Amino acid sequence: MSEQEGRAGDELTRHLLELGVLTPEWAKVFRAVPRSLFLPDLFWAYDTSTGRSEPVARDDDPAGWARAAYENIPLITQWDDGQHAGTQPGDKPTSSASMPSVVASMLCDLDVSDGMRVLEVGTGTGWNAGLLAHRLGGADVVSVEIDPAVAARASGALARAGVAPLVVEGDGRDGWAPGAPYDRLIVTAGVRVIPPRWLEQTRPGGLILAPWGTHYTHQDGLVRLTVGEDGRAAGPFLRMVEFMKLRDQRLDWNQFVGHVKEFPGDADVSSTALTAADVGGRYDTADFVAGLCVPDCAHVVNQGDSDEPGDAKAWFLDIRSRSWAAVVFTPGAADATVHQSGTRRLWDEVEHALTWWIDRGRPEYDRFGLTVARDGGTTPWLDDPSNILPFAGA
Ligand SMILES: C[S@@+](CC[C@H](N)C(=O)[O-])C[C@H]1O[C@@H](n2cnc3c(N)ncnc32)[C@H](O)[C@@H]1O
Secondary structure, eight states, X not given: OOHHHHHHXXXXXXXXXXXXXXXXXXXXXXXXXXXXXXXXSEEEEEOTTTXXXXXXXXXXXXXXXXXXXXXXXOEEEEEGGGTOOSSSOOSSEEEEEOOHHHHHHHHHHHOOOTTOOEEEEOOTTSHHHHHHHHHHOGGGEEEEESOHHHHHHHHHHHHHHTOOOEEEESOGGGOOGGGOSEEEEEXXXXXXXXXXXXXXXXXXXXXXXXXXXXXXXXXXXXXXXXXXXXXXXXXXXXXXXOOOBOGGGOOOGGGGTTTSOSSSTTOEEEXXXXXHHHHOOTTOHHHHHHHHHSTTEEEEEEOOSSOOTTOEEEEEEESSSSOEEEEEEOTTOSSEEEEEESSSOHHHHHHHHHHHHHHTTOOOGGGEEEEEOTTSOEEEEESSTTSBOSSTTO
16 A cells, blocks of 8 residues: 555544544554455546546556545446446446445444354445445455455455455355344444345344435435344434445346336326425435335436426336326416326326325434344334325335
8 A cells, every 4th residue: 555545544534533433442443444455446536516527547647546446435346237348437337345434333323242153244345345344344344246356356355455354255145144133233334225145144133334315316315224133123324325226126226218108198297386395305314205205116206307397307107017297397376287107196206295294394314224024024114113105004
């Protein structure tokens, strides 16, 4: 590691301490297991505000590479499940070194102590597994990665960093039974369906920390579940995050091609007094809550290519049928125009959910939580597991 990387690493650790996302105990581990050791010579720096990714190549710009390695940003390390080559960004990011502040806060949320056994799902670069292995000892940390090339790279980086968790190439949905029971299970990919194996392999009283969400939005609510004696698990959402999803749990947007044949086509037309702001946006609790309440619905907000009135449209798409809804928000108009088509009245469902949430004073996401049954079925609640959200399928 170069001197510049060492200085940049110290600066990042100080920054994370100042942000309050790192404890002094974990700060020591961050200093001992430097992020740059886990990064490939070419990665893409991801700008979370614009969604753009810029290639950073060590050979072309060693100083820029070292700087980016220790910025508090996610770094994409693989596109399109490894099918993409070249320096330009691919279509879909499929592996990364997560944002350091997210890594730090999740490790603190995991609340580990000496002697605990931890399973990580989503090895990626191996940095998080390396941090855990330094803290707990390699013999007590297992990390599962689905992509063989990614798993092999991570194993090499871990060996170079002098830490030795067990890296298993496999589907993390199965956990890793030979190492069970675990005291902690940490998932570093977005989850839409919680696999029952995770509950089976975590000991009663143990914790599962996972970015969980619905297909309504790409964002995830980081949920911390405590596994009970009965094999179920429950716990609160801690904060909003956004992870690339488990391989088989990605939303396939191609399924909606041809979904909306014509606009407005065969749709019924009505109106709504809710505004574009009520529908919410990225990282808004409104988005998250609508997703909890309206099952099997994806949505996308299209701001249009111009500032012309009427251009902002919110689309709602049923992932199991061809039902859809679109709402056109015209600046200055009292009401927005609603188009709905198919057997499900998707906007009616979303409006009902948002109205319920607004009427309760717009409770923030951290007042919500989740109960997970032994078969993986999820029940969201507000404030207390007994206060189940009053929506069919929620
Ligand atoms: C955001 S990255 C993980 C970051 C990583 N923990 C680190 O420290 O660099 C997500 C990883 O999950 C992996 N993944 C996706 N689906 C998976 C699955 N079903 N089982 C195991 N790993 C999976 C991806 O290949 C990717 O490497």
